[in-house]
Amino acid sequence: MDKMNKDALLQRIQELSFAKTELELFLDAAPDNKQALDYFHKTLDALIAAKEEYEANYGPITTAGVSRSRWNWIDGPWPWQREGDMPDPDTPLNCRGTRD
Amino acid sequence: MWIYETKLHYPVKIKNPNPKLAGVIISQLGGPDGETGAALRYLNQRYTMPSAEAIGVLTDIGSEELGHQEMVAAILYQLTKGLTPAEIKAGGFDKYFVDHTLGIYPTSAAGMPYTAASMQSKGDAVADLMEDLAADAAIPQAQSLSKDRRKPLRNKDFSYLGKRRNFYHLAIT
Numbered sequence: 001m002d003k004m005n006k007d008a009l010l011q012r013i014q015e016l017s018f019a020k021t022e023l024e025l026f027l028d029a030a031p032d033n034k035q036a037l038d039y040f041h042k043t044l045d046a047l048i049a050a051k052e053e054y055e056a057n058y059g060p061i062t063t064a065g066v067s068r069s070r071w072n073w074i075d076g077p078w079p080w081q082r083e084g085d086m087p088d089p090d091t092p093l094n095c096r097g098t099r100d
Numbered sequence: 101m102w103i104y105e106t107k108l109h110y111p112v113k114i115k116n117p118n119p120k121l122a123g124v125i126i127s128q129l130g131g132p133d134g135e136t137g138a139a140l141r142y143l144n145q146r147y148t149m150p151s152a153e154a155i156g157v158l159t160d161i162g163s164e165e166l167g168h169q170e171m172v173a174a175i176l177y178q179l180t181k182g183l184t185p186a187e188i189k190a191g192g193f194d195k196y197f198v199d200h201t202l203g204i205y206p207t208s209a210a211g212m213p214y215t216a217a218s219m220q221s222k223g224d225a226v227a228d229l230m231e232d233l234a235a236d237a238a239i240p241q242a243q244s245l246s247k248d249r250r251k252p253l254r255n256k257d258f259s260y261l262g263k264r265r266n267f268y269h270l271a272i273t
Contacts, residue, residue: 010107011111013107014107014108014109014110014111017105017107017109018109018110021109021160021164024160025157025160025161025164028153028156028157028160029153029156029157031152031153031156059106060106061105061106061107062103062104062105062106073106078106079106079107079108079170079174080108080112080170080173080174080177080178081177082113082178085181
């Protein structure tokens, strides 16, 4: 498989994770449904593979995926931020406690 | 316990800040039927549910609601990023701003901070599940204020529950 770019891969992870969540909720109320269980595991396998590829190339998704050489968990952007939103520690705080 | 994944449940990419919209959407975060309320209801009601299925459903939905809470907060963060005081005032967001600036604070659009007084956890499975229906069914009413004009649910929309054994099966098994 060609290496997807970061945004496309993250979107794929979000899609698979969304499907997995829906299957979890369905199976909670229908635990004996074999077809749903098989589909859950198929989705989970694809999700794990996508997460491994993302963490190998772009950064951790959980702290279990943190680099061995530095604590890259806190690198931005965080999920609610856009590129360039991370506060610059060299800019002093203003009187409102922000840096803008 | 909970694991955090550094991604949103669904992407949030707001193109233009909009303080007026933020002043309404804030209820989805901290209003009586918002995501905070949903998460706290399900996660607290699950302990006394009488069946494994019900405990599973409430645990997993409650966890998902925490992810929804994060999405709504991300929406609010992006809707208010970089606003000038003039824009904030023009958008009617000044009353929120005076107490919180652009910080994300769970409150309702009318200015009532989130309170557990707007939820209930009674240790009775049917009462608790009805409480959840009341809160979750109210969300479409709130959504009807946005461009997506979904109809609010009415009592008649729930008539199928009387016919389905599964709902009561969850509660009384």
